[in-house]
Amino acid sequence: MYDMMERKFANPEEVFADIKDGSVIASSGFNRAMAPEYLLEKLYDHYRETGHPKHLFFEFETTTGMPGIGTDKVAKQIYESGDTEFIDGMLIPFTGFSPWSAKLIQENIVEGYMWAIGVAANWFREVAAGRPGLLTKVGLGIFMDPRDPDFQGGLMNERARSRRRANVSLVHIDGEEYLLYRAPQPDVAFIRGTTSDEQGNISVEEEGAVTSVLSIAQAAKVRHRGTVIAQVKRITKCCSRPAKSIEVPGPLVDYVIKAPREVQWQTGSYEYHPAISGEDYIPDLNEILMESAKNMSPIEYVIARRAAIELTDLMTKYGRTLVINLGIGIPVYTSIVLNQEGLQNYVIGTVEPGAWGGVSLAGNDFGVAISPSALIRMPDQFANYEGSIIDAAVLGFMQVDPAGNVNASYLPGSVFTGPGGFPVIARGAPNLIFAGRFTAGKTDEYIRDGRIFVNRTDSEKIKFVRKIALKVFSASEAMKQGQNVTYITERGVFRLTSDGLLLTEVAPGIDIDRDILGMMEYEVRISDDLREMDPAIFDISSRMNLRSRVISEVTENVPINGE
Structure with missing residues (x-):
């Protein structure tokens, strides 16, 4: 033996x-x-x-x-x-x-x-x-x-x-x-x-x-x-x-x-951090969040703030905490906004490999979290996504076609990155939020006095296109399942309907014909009840007071900031 x-x-x-x-x-x-x-x-x-x-x-x-x-x-x-x-x-x-x-x-x-x-x-x-x-x-x-x-x-x-x-x-x-x-x-x-x-x-x-x-x-x-x-x-x-x-x-x-230890790192940046493996817990995660926020531009911050409002509305609708998934890129920044607004205990983030709670890391560290409350096996985690056990997901996008189908993985002239966890999460999330910039490439956009200003540049790449290069989300399947699907950009907000995209909100300072319709390859319907996006989103030096929207609606048994 x-x-x-x-x-x-x-x-x-x-x-x-x-x-x-x-x-x-x-x-x-x-x-x-x-x-x-x-x-x-x-x-x-x-x-x-x-x-x-x-x-x-x-x-x-x-x-x-x-x-x-x-x-x-x-x-x-x-x-x-x-x-x-x-x-x-x-x-x-x-x-x-x-x-x-x-x-x-x-x-x-x-x-x-x-x-x-x-x-x-x-x-x-x-x-x-x-x-x-x-x-x-x-x-x-x-x-x-x-x-x-x-x-x-x-x-x-x-x-x-x-x-x-x-x-x-x-x-x-x-x-x-x-x-x-x-x-x-x-x-x-x-x-x-x-x-x-x-x-x-x-x-x-x-x-x-x-x-x-x-x-x-x-x-x-x-x-x-x-x-x-x-x-x-x-x-x-x-x-x-x-x-x-x-x-x-x-x-x-x-x-x-x-x-050897040098080939046994937890993530791209950490050889070993006890708060990543759940052996330790860091109660104050603001320092980590602020480090992540350094890479966030004002435009990306605005998009993440609007996504946070969408999640806040779901909290008040359900009257309880939410379980969500945040995708790579701008969606991850939504967690920063929620923490800034004092709502981190109302939203439990999950990451595909198995982490619940804590702060999901990005870049070469994507897939783990600092101070998770639970770590489960990946097949079990994906059961939460495929089975619609989570409440919502915030995911990125590269292209959107007239029907609302989404490509998040490949653009002509680039390399295939593969679908990742996107197709499972996008299919299963009952409330699905796509969050990303309205155009790709170099765009001269800036925020001033609570408004957004767009200057034309030759290198802008249209993302709302007639035909997407790779379909990783099916709008028709989403409609069959009754999913609530929203597309959030810095210039406007769209909703998925049986007739395709519907423009429901426009950002202050945006010219609809020039900055939205003129930068799409297809016509899109405009809501009869078209609204201006909440001006508080664009006052990026101040909090949006989202906590006050939630505190009177959500179950009192849920603590805010550990109270």
Whole structure:
């Protein structure tokens, strides 16, 4: 027995020599959180030295690493060397943190398949249970739908369309449409934890997320007993960790590899912060919020303030706290506004990998939160989104068409970033707020005396276009489900109706014909009850007194600012 346990702890070269050519490798990781980047980089080093294993197919729950690290580092080396035998293809929900992977896909060097993060996370869980794939309504009417003329179910290039290794099929049950997602069962699983004991029990006490590591390990084990390799920071005595802290039981783990600390960071900016892993709690988060606010322009601040008003109205409507999700970019700034207004205890933010509460971090730290109140597994988190358990979501957008369909992932001439968690959240949120600048590119806009002024520039790029480049949100599906959908910009606010977009509010100082209608590729209906956006939004030196709107309406049992 001792020898068997001892064999679990090996160096990478010994372990990787057993991985066969053509293997399917699943990997955990939400950007750098829970990313076994050391395993991935060492596997590629082993290939360069020995020529094996090769012709691999990778299945990522999100992305393993960040720019220059993990997946991206390996993809860059493959691209620059021209040696493409290491990898044949990848199923990857998000390449925003791996631009070199995006290049491999976009230039048709490897097969590229893209599903939403929540689809991938729950697919691992379904495979682990021995089921044929994931059955869901997520993806209907967007690029992941097999009826989409361009991407046919997330097939992102010609190699993928030829091989069709990851398939999406249309299924009818009791007259309703669903999608069935299928892909090869993994032969090998790369996962990460903080600590392994001598039996290979893996705990995650210093991680900023749990993600889908258990499901990924199980998916490799079902039926054909594949290989599970865990990257950890430390190894300790047998059974020294509390049983409830174990995320992956030792019998599911074949090998444990201790990684150097420099490749075991919680996020892009933090090697280790106890308030990210929930081991400590910072009651006053203003300093962190103000640090995030440094990157926010006045125009972005205005948009976030209007989004905060939308959430405030929902609080008064429901008379209780809200559970929400905030997307990357401007939506994250909404949390800053809510904290400034003293409403942070009325809005519980959630992040895709599993954090509830606290302050969600942005940029290379996206996916974790400072001082979360709870950390759950990623498949469970996405159940909150897909099942409409959350109350609202604030998401960004790149393009909007006349019907209200949204592209948030790709513009012609740029690289595919993948859908991320967007399709699941956008489909499930009963109240959906798209928040972003009215145009892209360089725009000369400024705020003065509570009004917004727009000067024309040649580099403005229209975002309200006749045809979007990639559909990641379906307006028709939203109407079927009865979702309340709002589009907030600095110039005006639109609502989704059965007849498409309706302009309901205009910012003070904005000329509708010149600054809104003249910068859209299509005509839009204007509400008979067109209103001016609340002038308080544009008085950016002052608070908007949103707390006074809520305090008399929301349940008295909910504390404000800890009172």
